[in-house]
Amino acid sequence: MTRQAISSYKQELLDTARTLRQQIRAGEFTSTTSGLASGLMQGNIVILTADWAQDFLHFCQLNPVSCPLIAMSRPGEPLLPELGKDIDIRSDVPEYNLFVDGELTQTRTDIADLWNDQMVTFVLGCSFSFEEALQRAGLAIRNIDLGRNVSMYDSSLATTPSSRFHGNTVVTMRPFSPADAIRAIQVTTRLPKAHGAPVHIGRPDLIGIDDLATPQYGDSVPVHDDEIPVFWACGVTPQVAIRNAKPPICITHVPGKMLVTDKLNDELAIL
């Protein structure tokens, strides 16, 4: 690409992201952000009050593969200028889940009326970023090709607990030929802020998964006879830890309906 083409590529993405966030802010877009503004990093969202935030921050630091922290706000600050200058976390996620004492009580498109000066926002990296990198490397992502959500499973891989936050790792699964699985490991190793390399490969039984056809979250995706399943840590892991910790209030995104940022995936890649 010429310098001009690169600059126009990024500007086009930023324009797409800004337009999308405006629609989301206006309540006009409430669907999954999968495949939208592809090339820009999307984020998992966790909002807690300050008295719970330090424990959760420590949980993220102890479990950087499932909880790769890309931003954290000061208490009460709804803007995230480091991820996009117009981002307001109270309105810029297509749909929010409200957890009260660890239980999902409500889904909504705006949280302005819940916001207060104690609220701390965490933005965690998302596998949508590495799916884009895999596709650019020429690999086919089965769930995308089938128009389905990725398969997610409760694994037996324990997270490292921090105070009240604990639980097992939730993993996503994508099937690949063995040669493509090796390439997928190389490509995703570059993206530690989007869960990085897989945590497991080839043998679901060894991480407590009895039946690939019945994921606990998302959709079922077929694994062909000449393929092996490849497992990555998933951003749903913190939601399990939150259910276990039972904070009085916690707000997250609805899985698949992410915050679209202005950061290029490649800006957060290593190597």
Add this chain to the structure above:
Amino acid sequence: MTRQAISSYKQELLDTARTLRQQIRAGEFTSTTSGLASGLMQGNIVILTADWAQDFLHFCQLNPVSCPLIAMSRPGEPLLPELGKDIDIRSDVPEYNLFVDGELTQTRTDIADLWNDQMVTFVLGCSFSFEEALQRAGLAIRNIDLGRNVSMYDSSLATTPSSRFHGNTVVTMRPFSPADAIRAIQVTTRLPKAHGAPVHIGRPDLIGIDDLATPQYGDSVPVHDDEIPVFWACGVTPQVAIRNAKPPICITHVPGKMLVTDKLNDELAIL
């Protein structure tokens, strides 16, 4: 390590290598070089006459994963100063195989009487280098721990032919837990001159291997119930291509009995 410790680490390795080559040159050492001068690159050797060398060079260029070329001499030149200033390829390999018309006819410890001004030496990278890197990364290599040669198999993965040189890829197999297999892929990706990343993982049947317990070359190495087999391209691949090409004369090392160079493995690593 301090600068002094690093310098003394390298000097100690070079002294070990020089002493070993002196013993080999004197015919006092004819065993495998596995685990010796660990940290220095060892090489597979192929010696052909100049009229066959161009085809073989092209074969290496077309198949860089199984045949990673690290040095090539001019015709008739027995020294390889770029790999070690005292190396004389006519005497510095513990044991040589002599192939006549593609058939193994003789094993010997010196080839001075076979040398002539048409001889061209190829040095190809060797998996001993990545085994050292895997061990430094904390991974256990089963065949080393058991004191056995690595298991090698004729796979169904075709090489890209060049004129008379053709054949399938020979692969080595090392068993790992899924998590260690992922780490092994990352570590060996850094070493393309030592076969690099694996070519296959987890499903021997997909590359024409019916029984892991009966390798075509080397020793059998057990795969535990909670492990998956990981396959790398192997430096025996060119020997298969040479058997198929049937050059009037070809000299190789005896598998496992390699040329020990003065190059640090890390000097040939990428990243």
